[in-house]
Structure formats: structure tokens, C-alpha cells
Amino acid sequence: DTGVSQNPRHKITKRGQNVTFRCDPISEHNRLYWYRQTLGQGPEFLTYFQNEAQLEKSRLLSDRFSAERPKGSFSTLEIQRTEQGDSAMYLCASKGRELFFGEGSRLTVL
Amino acid sequence: DQQVKQNSPSLSVQEGRISILNCDYTNSMFDYFLWYKKYPAEGPTFLISISSIKDKNEDGRFTVFLNKSAKHLSLHIVPSQPGDSAVYFCAASPFYGGATNKLIFGTGTLLAVQP
Numbered sequence: 001d002t003g004v005s006q007n008p009r010h011k012i013t014k015r016g017q018n019v020t021f022r023c024d025p026i027s028e029h030n031r032l033y034w035y036r037q038t039l040g041q042g043p044e045f046l047t048y049f050q051n052e053a054q055l056e057k058s059r060l061l062s063d064r065f066s067a068e069r070p071k072g073s074f075s076t077l078e079i080q081r082t083e084q085g086d087s088a089m090y091l092c093a094s095k096g097r098e099l100f101f102g103e104g105s106r107l108t109v110l
Numbered sequence: 111d112q113q114v115k116q117n118s119p120s121l122s123v124q125e126g127r128i129s130i131l132n133c134d135y136t137n138s139m140f141d142y143f144l145w146y147k148k149y150p151a152e153g154p155t156f157l158i159s160i161s162s163i164k165d166k167n168e169d170g171r172f173t174v175f176l177n178k179s180a181k182h183l184s185l186h187i188v189p190s191q192p193g194d195s196a197v198y199f200c201a202a203s204p205f206y207g208g209a210t211n212k213l214i215f216g217t218g219t220l221l222a223v224q225p
Contacts, residue, residue, distance in 0.1 A: 006153075040217065041217055041218075042114075045213070100156065101155070104153050
């Protein structure tokens with residue numbers, strides 16, 4: 001499978017715990033994006049990487065969120081001290097001609 | 111402030127008929143528009159796009175129309191098939207080919223095609 005891969009697909013955690021999601025983009029794509037989707041809403045932009053450089057961050061990305069793409073290949077999104085409002089689907093996408101999305105990582109914070 | 115609006119949360123059509131999904135936008139800097147389709151428990155899948163220099167783009171059963179003066183676009187699916195049942199998201203981007211290409215999405219329309 002040469003699509004965008006995200007792990008884990010579903011994470012249930014208790015409030016206050018840290019979680020990390022991983023995204024493996026399509027190998028030849030140097031642009032990588034993180035989006036968040038909550039119930040009844042469309043995906044909302046969080047952050048964008050060109051190779052290993054994080055070039056833009058949304059104001060939605062509070063200080064508890066950090067994203068990295070250390071070698072310009074896979075990326076991680078870490079959420080520290082999770083809150084119930086962080087419950088959402090976290091989508092990763094990489095860009096060729098268009099954005100190709102992974103299947104998402106669903107976070108449930110109890 | 112919702113820059114991309116899909117005012118119909120759901121739409122139901124009969125198999126074989128035309129489905130028309132609508133989208134309005136407010137930001138005049140948007141010049142590239144896309145439709146994505148999403149099945150449950152999957153990520154959005156790119157369907158069709160149009161740049162602001164065109165008013166129509168067609169790909170098989172799918173046609174997107176753009177009315178820049180009205181800041182409105184629509185997706186026509188004809189004939190509709192049960193497998194088209196999904197949530198359809200309209201998305202827009204400023205400066206196609208520019209540095210970020212981040213997409214602004216609407217809230218989606220759930221299409222149900224009845225056999």
C-alpha cells in the first residue's frame with residue numbers, strides 16, 4: 001500500500017495523559033499536513049511541513065500540541081496533558097498534485 | 111467565521127437521478143476549489159477540482175461548476191449510484207501553487223442515494 005498511513009487508528013486515553021500519533025506520507029511527497037476533524041465539521045488545518053521544516057501552524061495548535069518531521073519523511077503529532085476537547089479525528093495528508101489523506105487517528109479523551 | 115459554507119447537511123436522491131451539492135464561499139482570495147468524498151471511518155478522498163480561470167470541470171459522472179461572481183460552486187453527479195452515498199466536502203485554497211496550499215473545508219453534505 002503506497003498511500004498515507006496513520007497509527008494508531010484509534011486511541012482512548014484519560015484526561016491529562018500524553019498521546020502521540022504517527023503519519024507516514026506517500027514517499028515522494030515532500031509536503032505534509034495535519035488536520036483535525038470534529039463531529040459535524042469539516043477538517044481544520046493544524047500545521048504544514050515542507051520536508052523537515054514546519055512552515056505554518058494554526059492558532060488551533062495550542063502549546064500542548066507539537067508536531068515534528070525530523071528527517072522529512074514520517075511525522076509525529078504529540079498532544080500533552082490531553083483534555084476532553086481534544087477528542088477528534090486527526091488527519092494527516094501529503095501533497096502531490098492534490099492532498100491525499102490518510103484514514104485518520106481517532107482520539108477519545110475520557 | 112465560516113469561509114466555506116455547505117448549507118445543506120444532507121441530501122437524498124434516487125438512483126439514476128442527478129445529485130447537486132452546493133457550496134458558497136466568502137473569501138475572494140480563494141482561487142482553487144475542490145470536492146472531497148468521505149466514507150465512514152476513512153479519510154477524505156479527492157474527487158474533482160476547479161481553478162478560478164474555469165467555470166466548469168468534468169470528470170466522468172462528476173461535474174463541478176464555479177460561479178465566481180456569486181462565490182458559489184456546485185457538484186453534479188449524474189447518474190447517481192448507491193456507492194456515491196458518502197459525506198461530500200467542499201474545500202477552497204488561496205493562491206493555487208503557492209507556498210502553503212492549505213485547504214479550508216466546508217462542514218460537509220451527507221448524500222444518500224436510494225436504490
